[in-house]
Amino acid sequence: MSPVTGIAIYVVIWWITLFAILPIGVKTQADEEDITLGTTESAPHRHRMGFKLILTSLVAAAIFALYYFLVVVFELSVDSIPRIVPDFSGRG
Template sequence: MAYTISTALAIYFVIWWVTLFLTLPFGVRSQQEAGEGVEGTDPGAPVMARMGRKLIWTTLLSAVFFAAGMAANNAGYLNIERLSKLMGVPL
């Protein structure tokens, strides 16, 4: 089954957001861990989130995940008949 461009973009958008939440905790140090607590802030607040780097990694990883999913779909591993049989749901 061929996807339209809007369907492919919607799938990529969902994968991108899931990957963003997957990459957010990596490399974050809290104020308490760094010993740089600012008066009136939560000790668990990040010192430097490095969001630009996380957005780049998110885009790269989600492109890899999307390409792997599309390759599996084109190879026939993600068709509806196979997935419904795997889950025990009759068509």
């Protein structure tokens, strides 16, 4: 795997992980009974983006490490998955 491919895969994993982590621990302004004038009740009370970006980076790094070991170290690929659908073509 080239470094550019590795970085691209990590970025994709990072973005997917970010969207999975964003809703974790969110308390709305209505939950905290502290609604700021001009905002909706469902707006987050504290977004804690710094914590979520660090957590996203750590989780994405762990997922990428697992991917790296499966693909590079153990040399697994899509071809390693057993064929589920039988081959009825009669060619082999």
